[in-house]
Amino acid sequence: MMLAYMDRAAAAAEPEDAGEPAAEAAGCAAATDFGGLVSAMPAAVVRPASAEDVASAIRAAARTAGLTVAARGNGHSVAGQATAEGGLVLDMRALALSRRPQMQLVGCPVAGGPCFADVPGGALWEEVLHWGVKSHGLAPASWTDYLRLTVGGTLSNGGVSGQSFRYGPQVSNVAELEVVTGDGECRVCSPSSHPDLFFAVLGGLGQFGVITRARIPLRRAPAQVRWARAVYASFAEYAADAEWLVTRAPDAAFDYVEGFAFVNSDDPVNGWPSVPIPGGARFDPALLPAGAGPVLYCLEVALYRYPDDEDKAAAVSRMMAPLKHVRGLEFAADVGYVDFLSRVNRVEEEARRNGSWDAPHPWLNLFVSVRDIADFDRAVIKGMLADGIDGPMLVYPMLKSKWDPNTSVALPEGEIFYLVALLRFCRGGGPAVGELVAQNGEILRECRANGYDHKAYFPSYRGEAEWARHFGAARWRRFVERKARYDPLAILAPGQKIFPRAP
Ligand code: FAD
Numbered sequence: 001m002m003l004a005y006m007d008r009a010a011a012a013a014e015p016e017d018a019g020e021p022a023a024e025a026a027g028c029a030a031a032t033d034f035g036g037l038v039s040a041m042p043a044a045v046v047r048p049a050s051a052e053d054v055a056s057a058i059r060a061a062a063r064t065a066g067l068t069v070a071a072r073g074n075g076h077s078v079a080g081q082a083t084a085e086g087g088l089v090l091d092m093r094a095l096a097l098s099r100r101p102q103m104q105l106v107g108c109p110v111a112g113g114p115c116f117a118d119v120p121g122g123a124l125w126e127e128v129l130h131w132g133v134k135s136h137g138l139a140p141a142s143w144t145d146y147l148r149l150t151v152g153g154t155l156s157n158g159g160v161s162g163q164s165f166r167y168g169p170q171v172s173n174v175a176e177l178e179v180v181t182g183d184g185e186c187r188v189c190s191p192s193s194h195p196d197l198f199f200a201v202l203g204g205l206g207q208f209g210v211i212t213r214a215r216i217p218l219r220r221a222p223a224q225v226r227w228a229r230a231v232y233a234s235f236a237e238y239a240a241d242a243e244w245l246v247t248r249a250p251d252a253a254f255d256y257v258e259g260f261a262f263v264n265s266d267d268p269v270n271g272w273p274s275v276p277i278p279g280g281a282r283f284d285p286a287l288l289p290a291g292a293g294p295v296l297y298c299l300e301v302a303l304y305r306y307p308d309d310e311d312k313a314a315a316v317s318r319m320m321a322p323l324k325h326v327r328g329l330e331f332a333a334d335v336g337y338v339d340f341l342s343r344v345n346r347v348e349e350e351a352r353r354n355g356s357w358d359a360p361h362p363w364l365n366l367f368v369s370v371r372d373i374a375d376f377d378r379a380v381i382k383g384m385l386a387d388g389i390d391g392p393m394l395v396y397p398m399l400k401s402k403w404d405p406n407t408s409v410a411l412p413e414g415e416i417f418y419l420v421a422l423l424r425f426c427r428g429g430g431p432a433v434g435e436l437v438a439q440n441g442e443i444l445r446e447c448r449a450n451g452y453d454h455k456a457y458f459p460s461y462r463g464e465a466e467w468a469r470h471f472g473a474a475r476w477r478r479f480v481e482r483k484a485r486y487d488p489l490a491i492l493a494p495g496q497k498i499f500p501r502a503p
Contacts, residue, residue, distance in 0.1 A: 035078025036360035040085035047094035059184035073153025079460035092122030121152030141167035162256035165246035168402035179209035182487025203409030206493030222304035226312035230325035238297035256302035270388025369412035369453035
């Protein structure tokens with residue numbers, strides 16, 4: 001284990017068996033995150049090489065008054081969730097990079113039985129994908145849109161993408177976890193062994209333990225993907241089709257259903273040019289109906305093709321035939337499976353080029369119940385965001401029955417709910433970041449004032465009352481009980497600002 005940056009407080013708390021500490025006075029990436037809105041300087045960044053190193057750091061914090069510990073995955077939170085002001089930050093990438101072999105196959109695909117990947121908590125999903133496909137022709141079923149996120153980071157939240165409606169979110173695709181709890185104990189848990197800990201940690205916002213290893217079920221990896229988009233002028237028609245698609249029987253369903261709102265203009269970022277699949281056809285606005293409003297919608301679907309399958313183009317056309325999109329405004333392409341899952345890397349490359357990757361990201365992610373999504377669309381998307389947000393406005397449905405109610409994730413009522421992800425990129429020349437943060441606050445107030453059934457995804461609240469409201473009475477009681485059981489001193493994940501460190 002290495003201490004990468006250290007001040008006197010951390011030196012006092014230097015974990016047992018720490019080996020050679022190395023102090024690095026350089027700027028501290030762990031003080032902030034992708035959001036770029038929070039700055040919270042840790043006392044030290046710890047680079048664990050094993051679960052035992054994680055346990056040592058937590059035990060050291062337990063012995064030191066006021067000291068906290070935050071696991072940091074890839075720091076892709078947007079509100080300081082992986083920070084620890086004056087505490088220890090565990091760089092979970094170090095654990096992933098030091099483990100040899102990094103991933104292990106469990107079970108035998110040749111025998112046709114179930115097989116799994118044993119992966120370190122700090123592994124990137126991208127690493128899991130490349131290892132699985134290249135080494136074994138296997139892959140997890142459930143993904144995020146962007147794969148440079150860590151396994152431990154997304155499992156602490158949910159992990160959703162267009163596969164969630166069918167295969168469940170990532171928290172529904174885990175067979176076993178190795179977790180170091182807030183008392184410094186390392187435990188292996190699963191739905192049948194220490195199930196309460198297992199489910200507490202999934203979507204647990206890092207509150208109950210540090211995930212040092214996860215066992216992820218694998219399936220045969222598709223070879224290719226038929227990827228299609230279709231444009232709608234009416235939200236009612238868009239939502240009806242999207243909901244129909246996510247409730248179809250598996251043998252008639254796509255493997256992936258997503259969608260987004262965009263602006264009815266030629267704006268290169270917010271408008272028509274954001275719709276065509278790269279390398280595909282041009283968007284012809286003349287095809288839009290005369291009454292189309294300022295905001296349009298794009299449904300995005302994908303069907304996997306396995307090595308022995310025939311071409312999927314005809315099947316996708318057939319499956320899209322009943323849809324009510326604007327005829328002529330559909331786009332399709334065949335892409336490799338890995339390329340499809342890596343599609344956001346192109347967005348990252350462009351954002352790095354134009355500087356918006358390193359600028360602040362005042363993002364807002366919500367789950368909104370089907371009951372209220374049309375009103376939400378009217379009031380927020382068409383009302384407040386009709387000019388776009390200089391980034392994707394994802395709006396697509398998923399199914400609550402694919403989420404285990406024992407996990408810590410808070411969801412709206414009802415079977416169908418929408419992910420609404422307002423992924424703002426600040427390119428300069430736009431509104432000040434403060435205004436965008438204020439607008440996010442206004443959107444949340446609008447949801448509450450209108451009684452929309454909704455939950456924040458990646459919630460960021462301050463104080464017990466707000467967190468209790470987020471979870472609802474029964475789930476909050478369970479969350480508090482689990483905290484007392486697994487992290488009684490409230491050492492873990494202080495950046496979530498849920499529980500103060502016990503004196
Ligand atoms: P961090 O931000 O480092 O940590 C997040 C939280 O988890 C913190 O509280 C931290 O303490 C805790 N944590 C981290 N590692 C561990 C661990 N090993 N054990 C216990 N707790 C831990 N999310 C989706 O669901 N779907 C998407 O499609 C999606 N796309 C994204 C695209 C981009 C460009 C970005 C920036 C984010 C996206 N996210 C998406 C959000 C992402 O899931 C969250 O940011 C999540 O926190 C994962 O990021 P991370 O691994 O960097 O974790």
